[in-house]
Amino acid sequence: MAKNMRVTMEVGSDGVAVIKFSNPPVNALAPPILGGLKEKYVEAMNRNDVKAIVLTGEGGRFSGGFDINVFQTVHQTGDISALPDVSVDLVVNTIEDAKKPSVAAIEGLALGGGLELTMGCHARIATPKVQLGLPELTLGVIPGFGGTQRLPRLVGLPKAVEMMLFSKTIISEEGKTFGLIDAVVSKEELLTVARCWALDIAERRKPWISSLHRMDKLGSLSEARQIIKVARQQVKKTAPNMPQHQACLDVIEEGVVFGGYSGVLKETKVFNELVVSDTSRGLVHFFFAQRAISKVPNVTDVGLKPRPMKKVAVIGGGLMGSGIATAFILSNISVVLKEINPEYLQKGIKTIEANLRGLVARGKMTQDKVEKALSMLKGVLDYSDFKHVDMVIEAVVENIPLKQSIFSELEKVCSPNCILATNTSTIDLNIIGEKTTSQDRIVGAHFFSPAHVMPLLEIVRTEKTSAQVILDLMAVGKTIKKVPVVVGNCTGFAVNRTFFPYSQGAHILLNLGVDVFRIDRAISNFGMPMGPFQLQDLAGYGVAMAVGKEFATAFPDRTFRTPLVQLLLKDGRNGKNNGKGYYIYEKGSKPKPDPTVLPIIKESMRLTNIMPGGKPVSLSDQEIVEMIMFPVVNEACRVMDEGYVVRASDLDVASVLGMSFPSYRGGIVFWADSVGAAHIYKSLKKWSEIYGSFFRPSKFLEERATKGIPLGAPASTSQVAPKSRL
Numbered sequence: 001m002a003k004n005m006r007v008t009m010e011v012g013s014d015g016v017a018v019i020k021f022s023n024p025p026v027n028a029l030a031p032p033i034l035g036g037l038k039e040k041y042v043e044a045m046n047r048n049d050v051k052a053i054v055l056t057g058e059g060g061r062f063s064g065g066f067d068i069n070v071f072q073t074v075h076q077t078g079d080i081s082a083l084p085d086v087s088v089d090l091v092v093n094t095i096e097d098a099k100k101p102s103v104a105a106i107e108g109l110a111l112g113g114g115l116e117l118t119m120g121c122h123a124r125i126a127t128p129k130v131q132l133g134l135p136e137l138t139l140g141v142i143p144g145f146g147g148t149q150r151l152p153r154l155v156g157l158p159k160a161v162e163m164m165l166f167s168k169t170i171i172s173e174e175g176k177t178f179g180l181i182d183a184v185v186s187k188e189e190l191l192t193v194a195r196c197w198a199l200d201i202a203e204r205r206k207p208w209i210s211s212l213h214r215m216d217k218l219g220s221l222s223e224a225r226q227i228i229k230v231a232r233q234q235v236k237k238t239a240p241n242m243p244q245h246q247a248c249l250d251v252i253e254e255g256v257v258f259g260g261y262s263g264v265l266k267e268t269k270v271f272n273e274l275v276v277s278d279t280s281r282g283l284v285h286f287f288f289a290q291r292a293i294s295k296v297p298n299v300t301d302v303g304l305k306p307r308p309m310k311k312v313a314v315i316g317g318g319l320m321g322s323g324i325a326t327a328f329i330l331s332n333i334s335v336v337l338k339e340i341n342p343e344y345l346q347k348g349i350k351t352i353e354a355n356l357r358g359l360v361a362r363g364k365m366t367q368d369k370v371e372k373a374l375s376m377l378k379g380v381l382d383y384s385d386f387k388h389v390d391m392v393i394e395a396v397v398e399n400i401p402l403k404q405s406i407f408s409e410l411e412k413v414c415s416p417n418c419i420l421a422t423n424t425s426t427i428d429l430n431i432i433g434e435k436t437t438s439q440d441r442i443v444g445a446h447f448f449s450p451a452h453v454m455p456l457l458e459i460v461r462t463e464k465t466s467a468q469v470i471l472d473l474m475a476v477g478k479t480i481k482k483v484p485v486v487v488g489n490c491t492g493f494a495v496n497r498t499f500f501p502y503s504q505g506a507h508i509l510l511n512l513g514v515d516v517f518r519i520d521r522a523i524s525n526f527g528m529p530m531g532p533f534q535l536q537d538l539a540g541y542g543v544a545m546a547v548g549k550e551f552a553t554a555f556p557d558r559t560f561r562t563p564l565v566q567l568l569l570k571d572g573r574n575g576k577n578n579g580k581g582y583y584i585y586e587k588g589s590k591p592k593p594d595p596t597v598l599p600i601i602k603e604s605m606r607l608t609n610i611m612p613g614g615k616p617v618s619l620s621d622q623e624i625v626e627m628i629m630f631p632v633v634n635e636a637c638r639v640m641d642e643g644y645v646v647r648a649s650d651l652d653v654a655s656v657l658g659m660s661f662p663s664y665r666g667g668i669v670f671w672a673d674s675v676g677a678a679h680i681y682k683s684l685k686k687w688s689e690i691y692g693s694f695f696r697p698s699k700f701l702e703e704r705a706t707k708g709i710p711l712g713a714p715a716s717t718s719q720v721a722p723k724s725r726l
């Protein structure tokens, strides 16, 4: 067994064997731990001085589930023999059907295989606020240690289906209400109560319950089928491109119809099929990519500690500023919101109130928390409150002289340790800080709209930003429940820069004669929440124009100039803002394609005149997706090559959380590697010859494609080291 992994057994004079396992930090159930458990159980069964067993995890956490690293091994080798037989051999035969009863003593969390082990026990005792759940579907698999069968039998089918399909965790108190947990006790009492409970079962003072054989919570067959049918329809809409949701329902249904043991057998079979699916490969990669993001060389590994952040100031109460302020007050951090006049300030505060009301309406927060959050907010019209803030985030319009004068002012009014952040999405940070002597504390805090909802926070550093400032912003980012990704300072930073060809490619296709609504449909079917034109409607055309200008200046060789947005504006269209864009927006109904936009598109096609031979091109849906996504991959290659991200997988996380790229495809770079660099390179090369330099493959892509090196492989695998900006 690896050095830090341990399974121990201590037998008390009361006849209870406490089997404890340890694999920090989350007691993941690695194969050696599972093997160790089996060994200790066999020993406990054979010893005459053992009457009952208490199963527990060390270090304040029961278990975060089966070791996800094993999935990665399976993905790399394609060999599922690395998966131990746990469900039948350990959980059914060794624990649940044993001649001596087991009680699980649960602290901290019991997730996935961790919770499934506890459900094989004959009772579960937990400390308060323990997180309980079966999040396996987020990894592209289903619960595989019998969870699909035992959870419905313990909490009833509706709750079990909700917990599994939506990977929803509950806390021990709720678990007690639903019957998953038998008693909630303090940390100090946990082992004592669990021991007594185990003895009570052994001596028949308490019922000896095997979850798999229970029927009382399942309801009638027809009720169960109806619940499963409704769930099937629901996930058809919410998870259309993923196989694990329907598969999970199939397995649950098997158990309801043919009994728990049949269900367990089918569960193993389906689990083994799903674990090698592309979806599981993508989601497992995404899981580890999200963890890797918090490791930033020379920032998180040099012994620095984040400084506390109690109060921040936000300058500008527009859409972004008010969203940012909302995110902070929701996490109990005081906000001073500054505007230039009472009217704008009121507007900003009203937007914050509306943001909070929206969260209440969507069941994301309770009404009583609204007042508490608002009490953390102070609106101001001058800088007098800025003396005591730990960080300022500037979120005014994208105007260089205005930002420069604000930063000069901030240098005077804030304390010398105060972090000076900007939410700019396009302007070079060195230019913003040019008129100050505080470049070491100037940093980008690029939120995505709506800032209180979107999870990504791009932390933009210049060559001069100090490691301490980056670390502080990473820490406060986590406090406000964002996922911070540290990137370098270039036009569009990592996310907008990588995705600028997304809308460009779509506009090229449109001008090549591909139907606008078909483009959107193909991209939605690929897994984006909406197509590029609906997204443009949503963001507003002002944004499209402003951003387009920035990129045209920075990357003129690969910017496609189209008159379409101007033509749309001329026609009185401004997207969702005024209810009229490529789509028609009416309150209470879904956006409807607007056929009257077609003549405007025709006019754009006439003006750009890029159709070869003057005829619309004919493309399959797959080609549409590729002609839009491959240029994005190409730009991602440049971002990596120029050293604007720490590692390729940071772009995967950023693409999923900032652009809603489907997580089950693993993120933009991971997806590109699953398609193959060679195919992407060849396609881009071909298109660049037909349609021009927008499609020209980058050097990085060319090199990796020709040498057969995956795009996501670290720089050391390539002969040319990237120029690090980080």
Ligand SMILES: C[C@H](O)CC(=O)SCCNC(=O)CCNC(=O)[C@H](O)C(C)(C)COP(=O)(O)OP(=O)(O)OC[C@H]1O[C@@H](n2cnc3c(N)ncnc32)[C@H](O)[C@@H]1OP(=O)(O)O
Binding pocket: 025, 026, 028, 029, 064, 065, 066, 067, 068, 069, 109, 111, 112, 113, 114, 116, 135, 136, 139, 142, 143, 144, 145, 147, 288, 291, 292
């Ligand atoms: C057969 C079975 O049905 C299949 C399964 O059980 S699949 C596993 C199901 N379990 C899960 O999906 C839970 C996954 N883990 C989590 O959600 C979170 O890590 C957690 C809630 C347990 C803890 O969160 P948090 O305290 O923020 O710590 P977090 O940074 O995420 O993780 C700490 C470390 O533990 C690792 N880890 C967490 N869960 C793990 C697991 N199940 N296997 C392997 N490693 C795991 C992380 O990779 C990270 O490693 P690192 O420090 O080297 O980056």
